[in-house]
Amino acid sequence: MEDERSDPDGPSHPRAFPGGEAGRSERQPCELRVDFPVSVVLPAGGTGERTGLSTPKQFCSVLGRPLISVTVQAFERVSWIQSVVVVVAKENMELMMDIVQRFQHRKVRVVAGGSTRHRSICKGVLALGEEEEEEEEEEGEEERPKVVIIHDAVRPFVEEDFLYKIAMAAKEHGASGAIRPLVSTVIATTSEGFLDHSLERGRYRASEMPQGFTYSVIHRAYQRCTESDLEFGTECLHLALQYCGTNAKLIEGPPTLWKVTYKRDLAAAESIIKESLSGSACVIVGGSAGAVTLADALQEAAAALDLELDVVSDLTGDNGRYLSEEFNFIQVSVTGSCLSEVKSLLVDLEAANRAPLHPLVVIWIHLCRPDEVMTPEPAASIMDVASAAKLRNILLYGIRLHQPEDPERWERSVSRVAEITAALVRERSPALVGQLLQA
Secondary structure, three states: OOOOOOOOOOOOOOOOOOOOOOOOOOOOOOOOOOOOOEEEEEEOOOOOHHHOOOOOHHHOEEOOEEHHHHHHHHHHOOOOEEEEEEEEOHHHHHHHHHHHHHOOOOOEEEEEOOOOHHHHHHHHHHHHHHHHHHHHHHHOOOOOOOEEEEOOOOOOOOOHHHHHHHHHHHHHHOEEEEEEEOOOOOEEEOOOOOEEEEOOHHHOEEEEEEEEEEHHHHHHHHHHOOHHHHHHOOOHHHHHHHHHOOOOEEEEOOHHHOOOOOHHHHHHHHHHHHHHHOOEEEEEOOOOHHHHHHHHHHHHHHHOOOOEEEEEOOOOHHHHHHHHHOOEEEEEEOOOOOOHHHHHHHHHHHHHOOOOOOOEEEEEEEEEOOOOOOOOHHHHHHHHHHHHHHOOOEEEEEEEEEOOOOHHHHHHHHHHHHHHHHHHHHHOOHHHOOOEEEO
16 A cells, blocks of 8 residues: 655655756855766656646646746756756647746757656657767767756655755766655555555655666666566666666655645645745835835734845845845835836836746835825726736735824734735735735
């Protein structure tokens, strides 16, 4: 009997997710230095029958982005990984190419897979060889990958430090693989459906992904394996042992290696990403004294809700880094009902050309002065702006706060704004996009 997941507590949060933009690693090169070529093969030809969905799970949307794109980005942001080969069913080639273009993946090559998992992985490995032969003809240098990492397209939360362990172990031993402790005891049954025997759980481990191989080992293993292996096999480490005599180094992986298998796993993945994105926000005050007063009070109230706010006057100079690093922005305005400041922020975000891994959240907080008359006009205006922003993967919300003269009421109002802000950042609800909420 197999438990649905190797981790008893269910999906676990990555330690540092999401990472930087494509092609950049969050870690400094001196921390995790890999001085040999590493490439990745992502088999993504499954039909996703167990999810019960008509769309294969690797193409299902998670916060507006296909799951396969999330996984690809996890590898692209690792600087020492030179290329990612995504192997898909022939009928999904055009779809995958569109995903590569739409989300600006820069290290990806898409190839058509085979009828089984091993056939698809084999085609991915062979494609790496063809890719390097083409580069040799153009450059006159041999850059064939020293190590090939094989990973499932539906395991989106792989981390750089564990990839480093897999790559280094593969180079040293020829093969390496992730393992996790078994949760449920494995039993064998008779043909009549009765218990035959059970295995001692402490002596066994679940084989997981990623797995790493030197190119020569995995290429030779697929050249030597039988048609039966290609048709019915699933374990790459077994091929390396049986046909190359290479005994893989096994490394216990983190619980974040869980696999999206069922429909509920998609919801779990989305929940993990939402929580990972909701820890911080950049507040832009535009130099207004009233906006600074609200931002400072909001900063203190948000801290109690586990939301860290960085308050800045604008996004010029050194503050411009927030445009490429932050996933949540709060524009505080006190200049009547004018949306010009938030429109300017949207222009800056578009100019940053991020192709963000997940939707950005922009919250416009309109602070109305005590003597200011509140009109319904901004509600229609923000809806128009939000509709255009959503096409660029930006979720725009509005909060209108009428500044009370009573200090106690002011404190309660700020707390309410902080609660609404934290909820919008955390939930990233498409249903509330363009709404002007009252606090």
